[in-house]
Amino acid sequence: MAQDHREQRNGAERLPLRVNGDDVEVEAAPMSVLADVLRDELGLTGTKLGCRAGDCGSCTVLVDGVAITSCLMPVAQAAGRDVTTIEGLETDGELHPVQQAFSDHNASQCGYCIPGFIVAAAETVANGEVLDREQVVQSLSGNLCRCTGYESIVDAIVDACGHGTDREVAS
Amino acid sequence: MTTTTCGPSSTAATGSAPAVTGSAPAVTGSAPVAPPGTRERTQRRVRDGLGTSADRPDGTPKVTGAFAFSSDLHDQRMLWGRTLRSPHAHARIVSIDTSAAAAMPGVVAVLLAEDVPGKATFGLEHTDQPVLARDVVRYEGEAVAIVAAEHPETALRAIRAIEVTYEPLPLLTDPAEAATTDPIHPDGNVFRTLPLRHGDVDATGDVVVEGTYEVGMQDQAFLGPESALALPSDDGGVELFISTQWLHVDRDQVAACLALPADQVHLTLGGVGGAFGAREDVSLQVHVCLLALATGRPVKMLYSRAESFLGHVHRHPARMRYRHHARRDGTLVKVEAEILLDGGAYASSSTAVLANAVCFAAGPYRVEAARIDGQVVRTNNPPCGAMRGFGVVQVCFAHEAQMDRLAAALDMDPVELRLHNALKPGDAIITGQRLTGTAPVREVIEAAMAHPLPPDPREDEPAIALPGGAGLTARREDVRRGTGIAVSIKNLMYSEGFDDYSTARVRLETSPDGEPFATVHSACAEVGQGFVTLAQQITRTALGIERVVLHAADTGVGSAGSTSASRQTWMSGGAVQLACDTVHHGLLERARGVLGVPDEPLVLEPGRVVDPATGAEVAIAQLLRAGPLEATEEHHHAPTSTLDADGQGDAHVSFAFAAHRATVDVDPDLGLVRVLQIATGQDVGRALNPRAVIGQIEGGIAQGVGLAVMEEILVEDGLVRNPSFTDYLIPTALDMPSVAATLIEQPEPGAPFGAKGVGEPPTISSTPAVVAAIRDATGKALTRVPVRAQDIAFGEAGAIPPTAGSTSAG
Ligand code: FES
Ligand code: FES
Numbered sequence: 001m002a003q004d005h006r007e008q009r010n011g012a013e014r015l016p017l018r019v020n021g022d023d024v025e026v027e028a029a030p031m032s033v034l035a036d037v038l039r040d041e042l043g044l045t046g047t048k049l050g051c052r053a054g055d056c057g058s059c060t061v062l063v064d065g066v067a068i069t070s071c072l073m074p075v076a077q078a079a080g081r082d083v084t085t086i087e088g089l090e091t092d093g094e095l096h097p098v099q100q101a102f103s104d105h106n107a108s109q110c111g112y113c114i115p116g117f118i119v120a121a122a123e124t125v126a127n128g129e130v131l132d133r134e135q136v137v138q139s140l141s142g143n144l145c146r147c148t149g150y151e152s153i154v155d156a157i158v159d160a161c162g163h164g165t166d167r168e169v170a171s
Numbered sequence: 172m173t174t175t176t177c178g179p180s181s182t183a184a185t186g187s188a189p190a191v192t193g194s195a196p197a198v199t200g201s202a203p204v205a206p207p208g209t210r211e212r213t214q215r216r217v218r219d220g221l222g223t224s225a226d227r228p229d230g231t232p233k234v235t236g237a238f239a240f241s242s243d244l245h246d247q248r249m250l251w252g253r254t255l256r257s258p259h260a261h262a263r264i265v266s267i268d269t270s271a272a273a274a275m276p277g278v279v280a281v282l283l284a285e286d287v288p289g290k291a292t293f294g295l296e297h298t299d300q301p302v303l304a305r306d307v308v309r310y311e312g313e314a315v316a317i318v319a320a321e322h323p324e325t326a327l328r329a330i331r332a333i334e335v336t337y338e339p340l341p342l343l344t345d346p347a348e349a350a351t352t353d354p355i356h357p358d359g360n361v362f363r364t365l366p367l368r369h370g371d372v373d374a375t376g377d378v379v380v381e382g383t384y385e386v387g388m389q390d391q392a393f394l395g396p397e398s399a400l401a402l403p404s405d406d407g408g409v410e411l412f413i414s415t416q417w418l419h420v421d422r423d424q425v426a427a428c429l430a431l432p433a434d435q436v437h438l439t440l441g442g443v444g445g446a447f448g449a450r451e452d453v454s455l456q457v458h459v460c461l462l463a464l465a466t467g468r469p470v471k472m473l474y475s476r477a478e479s480f481l482g483h484v485h486r487h488p489a490r491m492r493y494r495h496h497a498r499r500d501g502t503l504v505k506v507e508a509e510i511l512l513d514g515g516a517y518a519s520s521s522t523a524v525l526a527n528a529v530c531f532a533a534g535p536y537r538v539e540a541a542r543i544d545g546q547v548v549r550t551n552n553p554p555c556g557a558m559r560g561f562g563v564v565q566v567c568f569a570h571e572a573q574m575d576r577l578a579a580a581l582d583m584d585p586v587e588l589r590l591h592n593a594l595k596p597g598d599a600i601i602t603g604q605r606l607t608g609t610a611p612v613r614e615v616i617e618a619a620m621a622h623p624l625p626p627d628p629r630e631d632e633p634a635i636a637l638p639g640g641a642g643l644t645a646r647r648e649d650v651r652r653g654t655g656i657a658v659s660i661k662n663l664m665y666s667e668g669f670d671d672y673s674t675a676r677v678r679l680e681t682s683p684d685g686e687p688f689a690t691v692h693s694a695c696a697e698v699g700q701g702f703v704t705l706a707q708q709i710t711r712t713a714l715g716i717e718r719v720v721l722h723a724a725d726t727g728v729g730s731a732g733s734t735s736a737s738r739q740t741w742m743s744g745g746a747v748q749l750a751c752d753t754v755h756h757g758l759l760e761r762a763r764g765v766l767g768v769p770d771e772p773l774v775l776e777p778g779r780v781v782d783p784a785t786g787a788e789v790a791i792a793q794l795l796r797a798g799p800l801e802a803t804e805e806h807h808h809a810p811t812s813t814l815d816a817d818g819q820g821d822a823h824v825s826f827a828f829a830a831h832r833a834t835v836d837v838d839p840d841l842g843l844v845r846v847l848q849i850a851t852g853q854d855v856g857r858a859l860n861p862r863a864v865i866g867q868i869e870g871g872i873a874q875g876v877g878l879a880v881m882e883e884i885l886v887e888d889g890l891v892r893n894p895s896f897t898d899y900l901i902p903t904a905l906d907m908p909s910v911a912a913t914l915i916e917q918p919e920p921g922a923p924f925g926a927k928g929v930g931e932p933p934t935i936s937s938t939p940a941v942v943a944a945i946r947d948a949t950g951k952a953l954t955r956v957p958v959r960a961q962d963i964a965f966g967e968a969g970a971i972p973p974t975a976g977s978t979s980a981g
Binding site for chain 1: 237871
């Protein structure tokens with residue numbers, strides 16, 4: 001009974017993708033969602049799935065520099081476009097400034113939501129937007145975190161946007 | 172924005188500074204189990220030791236995406252498992268036809284109840300839940316069949332191809348009818364009845380206030396759905412990578428259901444995407460192992476969000492009737508309460524949840540007498556079990572609403588009323604247990620009230636700051652502001668005579684570069700709370716070295732107990748400390764030999780052991796040339812007793828207290844709420860990692876705010892109506908209030924390092940504080956959480972006390 005699961009797929013096609021700067025070809029049904037292809041075909045599991053419905057933002061990736069929820073995007077729609085995942089943000093082993101800020105602020109608890117927040121914030125930073133705290137909070141309405149209460153995440157992004165944070169924790 | 176104050180200084184505002192540690196950041200100066208040489212180490216501290224906001228060891232992998240959650244695990248040969256669930260809340264299974272599913276290409280196994288080789292049921296305290304339903308299903312979502320297939324979509328199609336004929340049975344969905352309705356399970360419909368009688372139960376007060384309160388069903392809503400990878404092992408057993416809160420209790424249940432000896436079931440913690448109580452019970456553990464053994468191949472299972480809502484236990488919905496008696500001066504005379512919890516279809520941890528609800532029914536107050544009757548029952552609603560706050564959340568909502576009613580009846584400031592009755596060390600709670608440890612109830616209240624209130628609304632504030640946010644429906648001139656206070660008591664660790672323990676193994680050796688490093692092996696489930704950081708901090712401080720490696724959490728070492736009940740810092744932190752102590756003594760022993768001072772009291776400093784008498788020293792690295800030092804220790808907390816027939820007894824180990832003051836803006840006509848600020852004082856014993864403590868406080872408050880104003884699983888005729896994040900709303904960044912926190916540090920006697928667990932209290936009293944603030948703004952009674960728009964717009968008016976704090980501190 002066992003056989004390659006690809007034979008199961010209705011209308012699997014070979015599709016060209018550009019992911020984190022690399023040209024790859026994946027075999028997938030055109031309506032498979034980008035998140036599944038990234039995770040299961042390309043092993044890029046840094047992109048998380050929290051809801052598969054566009055509600056939580058865990059699956060956020062950049063497509064041509066724009067943050068989208070990859071659980072909703074058919075892979076065919078990403079074909080030929082530039083996809084950046086959390087794994088593609090580091091350059092030469094150096095953390096992206098947003099990753100560094102999240103690390104500096106110990107913004108992760110369980111960490112499941114974190115790649116989505118970082119990718120979303122990376123778009124903001126790449127656009128050169130310098131947001132104050134209120135604007136950062138508003139920019140995050142599409143991402144859910146259940147652990148942190150968002151405070152440390154907001155601090156990290158405010159920091160990455162070039163503002164210091166006014167929060168202090170005595171130790 | 173969070174403002175944070177640590178230590179005792181914040182209480183100075185009220186002129187009643189409690190007995191706290193000195194302000195010097197002594198690392199282990201007051202640790203009851205600190206090893207010898209403690210005082211010296213406070214001068215020469217190792218980097219990132221106890222008391223510092225050390226970084227998480229998993230911090231970098233969590234920001235690069237490299238951290239592997241259990242849902243990220245993969246094996247070349249793996250199959251995908253999937254569960255068929257009951258669409259009915261109560262039905263007889265007439266027949267199951269799996270032939271079409273089994274014949275589908277790519278389907279490798281289809282298993283039913285009769286394929287479970289061992290025990291047919293599982294459960295945390297009572298094994299009453301079938302691994303797979305055989306004759307009857309008792310809740311929507313109960314597992315009926317499982318399949319393994321080559322591709323997840325094939326697995327999905329296969330479960331849809333299984334034909335089950337159900338005959339619906341009468342529904343039991345009203346918990347009030349459970350005790351008198353025909354049993355829906357062979358074990359009956361009542362999980363536990365717990366009466367409590369304390370003092371003169373016939374006493375009456377000058378002033379009596381009554382109320383009836385309800386708490387809806389809250390979901391833990393962790394972000395990473397249930398997932399696991401099971402691999403058959405060569406010895407006929409199974410290897411399971413799983414996100415859970417308690418590896419060993421999972422292992423024991425899996426082994427029993429698989430009819431395997433425990434040593435053939437090996438569990439390793441996969442990365443956990445949040446827990447909050449929902450991963451304490453078995454969900455897919457047995458299923459995925461069954462499929463792996465049946466197919467002889469690795470099997471991965473991963474719940475969808477909807478399946479996650481159906482596949483784990485929730486917070487118990489509660490109905491509570493309260494009557495408080497007090498004297499004219501506000502002194503509480505008696506608290507009476509009837510508490511009914513809906514446990515849903517299976518027992519889970521219902522009996523322990525009820526014990527908490529009953530024991531803490533009167534809150535953190537001195538009460539001369541109490542008459543409490545608690546019951547938790549079985550229904551055809553979704554099963555309920557552990558969630559952060561564990562039974563105390565429900566009663567805290569009620570007793571705090573009662574305290575405000577009482578304040579109104581007495582025309583007394585609600586803060587004054589609470590301070591007047593606040594428990595202090597030496598007082599007894601209503602179980603008769605005396606508080607032998609710290610009890611800074613007054614201090615947490617005063618600290619919460621001492622924080623400045625949020626600024627008045629600005630005319631130029633963006634509309635999004637109004638209640639309702641981006642909907643732009645509230646008008647500035649309609650918005651009213653309110654504040655409210657609530658206070659809580661929570662037990663730490665397990666109660667009622669349970670001999671709880673944690674195990675840890677510590678090994679100290681030198682790496683090839685000659686540097687000493689320690690390896691900590693603990694089965695403690697890191698679910699995001701930061702135990703991994705703490706284990707490193709403890710080891711660094713105890714052994715005077717910087718490099719500490721964490722062995723994967725697995726069942727290759729003894730149990731660490733559950734990551735719940737705010738217990739891991741105390742229990743597993745204590746176990747790590749004990750193991751370090753033993754290694755430390757071994758080091759000193761070797762040092763005496765090397766230095767030739769058999770009887771001298773030597774001192775461990777960062778990197779070396781010193782003879783204070785002569786100044787002679789020897790490097791730790793040198794002492795390890797004789798080989799590694801290793802110790803495995805178990806840490807048990809002080810014993811507790813059971814509750815007697817009157818609910819009396821020393822059933823709890825320790826208690827933590829918190830106070831929350833909420834400030835809200837409300838549009839009373841539209842029923843829209845914006846929670847602006849939560850100010851809190853929390854009793855933490857010692858803050859071992861202040862930043863991690865603050866993280867727990869902020870995250871816990873978010874969940875408390877969620878229960879106050881938005882989170883509820885809607886169940887109609889036993890069916891869940893909103894199993895998605897589209898319809899079950901949790902707070903977003905826009906919903907999160909600013910948090911102003913003061914940590915009250917009074918080291919707890921008997922606690923490792925004097926530290927109390929901090930995870931649960933923020934969730935408990937933040938909910939009633941928010942509701943009190945909404946009452947203050949609207950004048951509505953609001954006896955149910957979550958508060959819905961219609962409750963504000965059309966709800967009954969209630970008795971409103973003077974605004975919290977109007978006549979006292981703050
Ligand atoms: S998984 Fe895509 S938004 Fe939740
Ligand atoms: S850190 Fe756990 S969901 Fe955000």
